[in-house]
Amino acid sequence: MMGAPAAATAASVTASFPADLLAVDLAYWQQTVIKMGVVAAVIPAAALILGYVFLLKMMSFVQSRLGPMEAGPHGTLQLLADGLKFLQKEDIFPEKSDRFVFAMAPVMVLISTFLLYVVLPVGPDAVVSELDVGVFYALAVSSLSVVGILMAGWASANKYALIGGLRAAGQLIAYELPLVLAVVGVLIQAGTLNLQGIVYAQANGEIFGWGGIGNPYILTQFVGFAVFLIAVQAELTQPPFDMPVAESEIVGGYQVEYTGFRFLFFFMGEFGTAFVFAGIASVLFLGGWYVPGFDVDSNWLNLIGPVVMLVKIMAVSFLIFWFRFTYPRFREDQLQKLAWKVLIPIALANIVITGILKVAV
Amino acid sequence: MDALAPTTGALAADSLAGAALAPTTSVLFADALAPTTSVLALLVAQNVAFYVIAAIMLFAGFRVVTSPNVVHAALYLIAVLAGVAALFLLLGAEFVGITQVLIYIGAVIVLFLFGIMLTRSPMGADTEVDHPRRLPATLAAALVGAVTIYSVLDYFGDEQFPKETRTTTNEVADSIFSDYIIAFEAVSVLLLAALIGAIVVARRD
Numbered sequence: 001m002m003g004a005p006a007a008a009t010a011a012s013v014t015a016s017f018p019a020d021l022l023a024v025d026l027a028y029w030q031q032t033v034i035k036m037g038v039v040a041a042v043i044p045a046a047a048l049i050l051g052y053v054f055l056l057k058m059m060s061f062v063q064s065r066l067g068p069m070e071a072g073p074h075g076t077l078q079l080l081a082d083g084l085k086f087l088q089k090e091d092i093f094p095e096k097s098d099r100f101v102f103a104m105a106p107v108m109v110l111i112s113t114f115l116l117y118v119v120l121p122v123g124p125d126a127v128v129s130e131l132d133v134g135v136f137y138a139l140a141v142s143s144l145s146v147v148g149i150l151m152a153g154w155a156s157a158n159k160y161a162l163i164g165g166l167r168a169a170g171q172l173i174a175y176e177l178p179l180v181l182a183v184v185g186v187l188i189q190a191g192t193l194n195l196q197g198i199v200y201a202q203a204n205g206e207i208f209g210w211g212g213i214g215n216p217y218i219l220t221q222f223v224g225f226a227v228f229l230i231a232v233q234a235e236l237t238q239p240p241f242d243m244p245v246a247e248s249e250i251v252g253g254y255q256v257e258y259t260g261f262r263f264l265f266f267f268m269g270e271f272g273t274a275f276v277f278a279g280i281a282s283v284l285f286l287g288g289w290y291v292p293g294f295d296v297d298s299n300w301l302n303l304i305g306p307v308v309m310l311v312k313i314m315a316v317s318f319l320i321f322w323f324r325f326t327y328p329r330f331r332e333d334q335l336q337k338l339a340w341k342v343l344i345p346i347a348l349a350n351i352v353i354t355g356i357l358k359v360a361v
Numbered sequence: 362m363d364a365l366a367p368t369t370g371a372l373a374a375d376s377l378a379g380a381a382l383a384p385t386t387s388v389l390f391a392d393a394l395a396p397t398t399s400v401l402a403l404l405v406a407q408n409v410a411f412y413v414i415a416a417i418m419l420f421a422g423f424r425v426v427t428s429p430n431v432v433h434a435a436l437y438l439i440a441v442l443a444g445v446a447a448l449f450l451l452l453g454a455e456f457v458g459i460t461q462v463l464i465y466i467g468a469v470i471v472l473f474l475f476g477i478m479l480t481r482s483p484m485g486a487d488t489e490v491d492h493p494r495r496l497p498a499t500l501a502a503a504l505v506g507a508v509t510i511y512s513v514l515d516y517f518g519d520e521q522f523p524k525e526t527r528t529t530t531n532e533v534a535d536s537i538f539s540d541y542i543i544a545f546e547a548v549s550v551l552l553l554a555a556l557i558g559a560i561v562v563a564r565r566d
């Protein structure tokens with residue numbers, strides 16, 4: 001019953017989907033180059049924004065201090081200065097390391113982040129590539145970073161690094177399940193895997209017959225939203241889930257031997273992934289780029305959408321970093337228990353209830 | 362232009378539903394290629410992509426069995442499986458391709474690496490991965506390869522893939538839960554049995 005209108009919406013979406021934003025005819029390879037450039041530019045920018053606003057400033061305020069104030073007004077250029085410093089550092093390989101694997105590991109982590117940005121929509125036409133399998137694709141490529149982390153842990157030839165890599169793998173495998181399962185409730189409601197389709201389903205939705213603001217799925221899927229955010233936090237190996245990099249016991253885990261720009265890659269990977277996961281959470285639960293009052297296909301949304309998405313991403317990131325700066329680290333057994341005995345059963349119950357309501361209502 | 366759309370495969374697969382495929386892909390490619398040469402150019406591009414992927418896969422597959430370090434072998438296996446995913450995408454099977462990445466690279470290989478690193482993590486060459494009966498193993502592998510190639514060639518011959526190769530996730534879901542429902546349920550039960558068996562074996566108190 002509910003599938004038919006969703007499919008109809010989806011079809012109308014794609015029919016009006018122009019290939020490029022500017023109405024300029026570009027060859028396929030030219031479009032591809034532009035898209036790659038956009039993704040390559042957005043990731044460092046995202047890492048800078050999140051790093052400055054949350055890691056430097058918000059954490060300082062949480063801890064009653066000012067944070068960096070010297071480089072630029074209120075320390076705004078601090079991360080750029082740090083980045084330049086990283087680039088000047090010597091490129092050090094540990095003596096017994098496996099050089100090729102050691103060098104490729106940060107690249108692998110960054111590739112996973114790059115691929116995630118490809119499907120994030122910020123407007124009716126403003127998306128790098130609109131995939132039929134959208135969410136599924138995002139979850140699949142996000143799991144590639146585990147390989148990079150394991151490579152880093154092994155190739156460093158350092159026992160702390162190896163323990164960190166193993167902890168990271170165990171944690172990321174465990175939290176991948178709640179991450180995937182938390183999304184399923186949204187997919188059942190929207191009737192599509194396509195991220196644009198999910199935005200349209202929310203924009204065209206109604207709350208008890210009132211369609212004023214559409215139907216953001218956080219209203220019905222708040223359980224899924226909570227589980228998703230907790231799982232994202234664990235996937236990012238951020239406190240309170242930072243056993244893999246615990247400085248006080250394994251001195252940084254798989255990152256311990258990395259210096260200079262390779263360490264910068266890990267940093268950009270972590271914050272870039274935090275940004276894009278906040279974006280995916282906004283699309284799935286908060287209505288994405290849609291602004292109530294506009295026509296869903298309106299060209300204005302291509303301009304306003306990115307701004308709206310940025311605001312929502314910052315709001316979701318605020319939650320992620322709020323937890324990061326507030327809670328102490330989980331022990332390894334507590335961490336696994338939380339994933340397998342709490343989050344996964346909750347997510348499964350959410351799927352069952354959503355399924356029943358979808359068929360019954 | 363519609364004839365051109367299916368051959369573009371998943372590389373241009375940006376649309377939601379099969380019905381909406383033609384407008385999107387033709388818009389994407391109309392700019393790039395003149396209509397008369399476009400089909401030919403796309404077939405050439407697809408073939409080139411296939412051979413590049415196949416070459417990478419063959420090399421990586423060869424290294425999986427010849428690499429003296431077991432971690433390296435597992436990492437080469439990633440390249441092979443990524444190549445399989447790329448071939449699925451080239452054939453327009455988007456869902457299967459992404460599943461390949463999620464299951465094999467994201468889970469199976471990670472478990473391989475996890476297991477290797479948890480039990481032993483050799484840094485240099487590992488003497489235990491070599492085996493004295495290399496020649497029979499090579500012969501067996503060559504035989505299997507030859508039989509597979511022969512049977513595929515014998516069955517398909519010069520037959521081309523149908524133009525309409527791209528399958529949407531909707532179609533995959535529909536066929537799993539209607540035509541292949543019994544097979545699907547049987548596989549689910551089998552996996553559940555394997556899961557319970559693993560727990561029983563592991564918890565031998």
